[in-house]
Amino acid sequence: MTTHPAPAVTRQSLLETLQAFKRTSLLRAAVELGVYDALAAGPLDAPRLADAVGADPRALRILLGAAAATGLLDTVTGTVTGGDHGGDRYALPEGAADLLVSTSPQYAGHALKVNVSDWEWEAMRDLAAVVRKGGTLLAPDATDEDFTYWTDFAADGTFVTRAAAAALVEDTRAWATGLRQPRVLDVGCGHALFGLEFARQHPHAVVRALDRPDVLVQARAHAERMGLSDRVGFIEGDAFTTGLDGPYDLVIAANMLPMFPRDQGTGLLRRLAGVLRPGGRLATVGFSVDGGPPADEHAAHLLSLLMLISTPGGEAHSLETTRRMLADAGLAELSSRRVGPLPVHVVTAEPLVATTAGLQEGTSR
Ligand SMILES: C[S@@+](CC[C@H](N)C(=O)[O-])C[C@H]1O[C@@H](n2cnc3c(N)ncnc32)[C@H](O)[C@@H]1O
Structure with a gap:
């Protein structure tokens, strides 16, 4: 008999799993807002980035902080002064220039539309109900002609x-x-x-x-x-x-x-x-x-x-x-x-x- 033990469940691993969808949302929002494109030319602080992507400065500052905290952006600290942590500048993490800047030939941001599509997001919320029923709750479903x-x-x-x-x-x-x-x-x-x-x-x-x-x-x-x-x-x-x-x-x-x-x-x-x-x-x-x-x-x-x-x-x-x-x-x-x-x-x-x-x-x- 072969067993394949999963890693131990700890408070930390549980928390990471519970929070994982927020990291996905952050990535999706950062790509949609054009944050990675705006950083392609070099690091920017939050106000300049808000200007570049046309977003609310306070809201973008919060998003950038959370993105950096979850490993989706690099920070360059202490180079600019500003309140509410506005002194940090944000930069592309390693690999992002290739995969997340839309002009790159290896750009993978399109995958968000497929892997984090709205219908899938919604359908996953009802996973337990799908399992009780034994199949999809969607109408139309993925085998139908009008599944856009x-x-x-x-x-x-x-x-x-x-x-x-x-x-x-x-x-x-x-x-x-x-x-x-x-x-x-x-x-x-x-x-x-x-x-x-x-x-x-x-x-x-x-x-x-x-x-x-x-x-x-x-x-x-x-x-x-x-x-x-x-x-x-x-x-x-x-x-x-x-x-x-x-x-x-x-x-x-x-x-x-x-x-x-x-x-x-x-x-x-x-x-x-x-x-x-x-x-x-x-x-x-x-x-x-x-x-x-x-x-x-x-x-x-x-x-x-x-x-x-x-x-x-x-x-x-x-x-x-x-x-x-x-x-x-x-x-x-x-x-x-x-x-x-x-x-x-x-x-x-x-x-x-x-x-x-x-x-x-x-x-x-
Ligand atoms: C998972 S995608 C595969 C696409 C591509 N062959 C690939 O390997 O990436 C499934 C494709 O099958 C098409 N499809 C599903 N049911 C179909 C059917 N009954 N007749 C024709 N195409 C169908 C969908 O429109 C979709 O483009």
Whole structure:
């Protein structure tokens, strides 16, 4: 028997957990107000910073003090005089110039809109009620067409998109290099960065990206930005019911399966398998909870929690369950790999028996 003891609960650790949401609020407010941008040129005291960001000086002084106290800002003490601790100047902590100044190429402030979205904030408040009920209280929920959050989500990749897309391209490279013009479907594409990265790496590939119309506005923008518009087409609709315009050499289902319970996910995979050309492949990407030490699967457990509050029956399926879903959909695993230290897996598979592409395309919700 293996035990994975959590760190001891102390008054201090309890207090930190109770206060954690305030630190999140401080970060969100500092980014929204433009505090990090205003400090990009160098340290400023509170009155000058209030002037620069157009905020109330007293209120901003309090926010800055709390941000510095919780490690979100550096202080440079004693260089300016002023009442109510106004003598401190505030400065960017290490790393903030890269990650929190909006002109930086590594800017990660967009992630606030995704990770600290208003709906999630609200929904987490009702977590106990969600657990009593057994699923989301949201209407619409994350699987519905009018769940507008996905449009924000598609504005940028997540912290794992780049590494996972690179792994997917790597795991299909030898096979895809032998194809004259690989035809790819990126289903539930969001930003479409998985299909777009494949297209970038394979100059003859053509991609179809499927998602809701509003989300595809963002995917189109990414395709243009990457200079790939001439090889990327879009299918507005529902992955379970809309015509998929097959056949394809490669179908990508990235971070789609966790939104659905096992049976529904299997139905989706079966439908996608039906539009594969003979010799074609299907790739899934997703966080999985695999029964390891919970702390090692931290991000996957939190993703599962997110699926719990936002979908009727989704969760971060284990790798084992994903394999069974693939097998039940008539697909045989070819490769699987964990993406770096994160509990994210890229799995590639091929049909167990060659299908007549397109013939099985139907509705399987
Ligand atoms: C978690 S995001 C994944 C986006 C992207 N593939 C990625 O890996 O980052 C889920 C995406 O699936 C889309 N989606 C959810 N249900 C869908 C459905 N039934 N048909 C088409 N797209 C759907 C959402 O609009 C959203 O863009």
